[in-house]
Amino acid sequence: MATFAAASFGAALSAAHEAAAGQHYPQATLYVVATPIGNLADITLRALHVLQMVDAVACEDTRHTQSLLRAYGIDRPNGQLLAVHQHNEAEAAQTVVARLAQGERIAYVSDAGTPGVSDPGARLVAAVRAAGQRVLPLPGASSVTTLIGAAGLVAGAGDDGSAFVFTGFLPTKAGERDAAVKTLAFETRAVVLLEAPHRIESVARALAVLGDRRITVGRELTKQFEEIVTVQASALPDWFAAGKDRTRGEFALVLHPMTVAVDDGAEGERVLRLLLEELPVKSAVRLAAEITGAPRNALYDTALRLRNSDEPND
Incomplete structure (x- = not known):
């Protein structure tokens, strides 16, 4: 979740208008807008322009999004913020579809990062597309690609390690989580996981059975206390236990690709x-x-x- 530190984005809003205002922004369109995962300066100029221009902003948490918009100097009445979250997504999507049918432009943002990636948004997009209305994505920050780019994935000979699988959050129940980890043991590609602070130590213990398979941990990505470290899976629980701050914040993890040796039969x-x-x-x-x-x-x-x-x- 982004941290709303005091900053002036007046120049950024002006630059957004200069850079993006001349582009085409069709009516009756849902704009899926990526927002920062921690550092407010990671917003794109096109995102700032669209968030100022649209008729309404659908969002995962209206209070959070109002704070985000105000941090950028964008002031919207509460009535222009539409709550679309995991508990009401199907019903709220129909409200968005109805407003799009009237020719409105609506932006959708999740609390942080790219909507629909382990966040609400996928059902909304599916409903809008099923209604024959346009969806226009605005790319931007994502913890998935952020950590992949910093992990240095290298597999066996002849493989650059670039292939990866996005798994997201492992199951919360211990038995189901352990079963999922056993499946990961046979996955030769890199695997990207997400986890919350209150479950990260349990997940670390579950992943430890993967032995010498390397895992890159990204904690508080793009924020002031960002930490990125690569350890063997067996050492993961001890790494978290070595400092109380290591279990704080939001986490992304990359299970490195399996090193494949040439077999003699x-x-x-x-x-x-x-x-x-x-x-x-x-x-x-x-x-x-x-x-x-x-x-x-x-x-x-x-x-x-x-x-x-x-x-x-x-």
């Missing part, structure tokens, strides 16, 4: 045997190839041989 067969106990042949072969780097065709032949050898004789 024996390891591929060992992993394949384990997977075949739980999975169909095709799924077991695919995962074994990703985990060990062994050729998929060779693993498939091995899987058929193992399955045939397990069949009872007549």
